Amino acid sequence: MSDWVEACAADDIDEEDVMRFDHGGRTFAIYRSPDDEFFATDGLCTHEKVHLADGLVMDDIIECPKHNGRFNYKTGAARGAPVCVNLRTYPVKVDAGKVLIQIG
């Protein structure tokens, strides 16, 4: 398995919010849920490659800022038109106030 990569400090993201993280030529979205858990997905919407980190987090849903495609960021599941392809998710852990993601 690949190494864990430090994405940000836990305090960098508000609860029920999202942040963009670029690494190794790829872009990811890191989420903090309303119940204070962290999650990570690919950073671009599967519909038109828009950065999801500019979108709105409501409960466990991230909504694309451009065309309102919705995904469950915990599972990556697409939630209706115009998106039909699921988002890839990545394991996340918090260690000493740092958010780490495992980039496969």
Added chain:
Amino acid sequence: MARGMVIIGAGECGGRAALALRDLGYDGPVTLVGDEPHLPYERPPLSKEAMASDAPEIKAIASDDLLAEKSIRHLHSVRAVAIDRAAHEVRLSDGSSLSYDKLLLATGSTPRKLPMPGLGARCVYLRTFADALAIRAHLRPGNRVAVIGGGFIGLELAASARKLGSSVTVIEAQPRILMRGVPAEIAAVVHDAHVAQGVDILCGDGIAAIADNGKEVCVTLAGGREITADLAIIGIGAVPVTGLAAEAGLAIDNGISVDAQLLTSDPDIFAAGDCCSFPLAVYGGRRVRLEAWRNAQEQGALAARNMLGAGEAHADVPWFWSDQYGLSLQIAGLTDEGRTMVRRDLGESAFILFHLAGDGRLVAASGIGPGNAVARDIRLAEMLIARRASPAPEALGSPEVKLKALLAA
């Protein structure tokens, strides 16, 4: 056996409706009729991404495989020519007929034609993928493009043409661009972006004459100025496609007239998307017709639910976006409902205007900025509008007050 569901118009609205019928578990026949030779496709890229490509492709809403998997019969390159309401039948241009239990008219809109003699092969409109290919073929360094109409289609095409090196002149009869529905403060940002990219924008001067000799077009303005171009793109609005409905005796009122459930004056015929006018609940039932991608999508899905008997009323807030150069503009709600405006600066030259009604209710929000800088707050504003909220103007104007907090209030 069920006669099934027939959808006339295979654009965003019709395509989404067909898919939604299956997603809702309907297992009778679903037939989608379109007059273009393509799969159902998304139109917004036609003025933008399709122009940026040397070999534009359609962005399909559903692949052949998906349509087959969902048992959606897609008839392409064929028009509906008549509806026999008594027999529940639609007659098609190839001579065949389709029986229906419920019929959805998603016939869309068509570019408003410039009512003037002198137009020829070098004068074009944009609606279809074929139109986009024809325009794209003319966009190259050194070519001169005249854009008639400073609305969204014209301005997006102007930006695309500039990126490909064409010289561009935008001609708008009104005193400024984007007069319809866009506040002057935001239109000014768009105007400046075009001027900075070298676009010549001429406002406040109508067209006196057009001469198209097949090789170039000469546009003469009322003030006497002449613009000669290799291509004239006309973007002066769109009109709903209502001929089929009108012939069938359905009520027409700035589009096919439907109720809040998208039902026409016939209990088995629905209409949705650009082609229909409907009562907008969020503004007390004001009758509107929207030419917008998300509305087409939402109404397609709503029509599908109601064709299956859901009896659900339309409750969405209008939403619209436009991309030009690196700027994105978004509008939630109808700005003409507002009496006063409150500005919120988001940094990086992005800002949002909140439009408040006389009683303080938030009725619309319009914003512009680089990338998707305004998207999140416009989305939150849309939710506030849907709730008919009346947030304190001071809070709306203070970037440090999170809109999400106002939504929770």
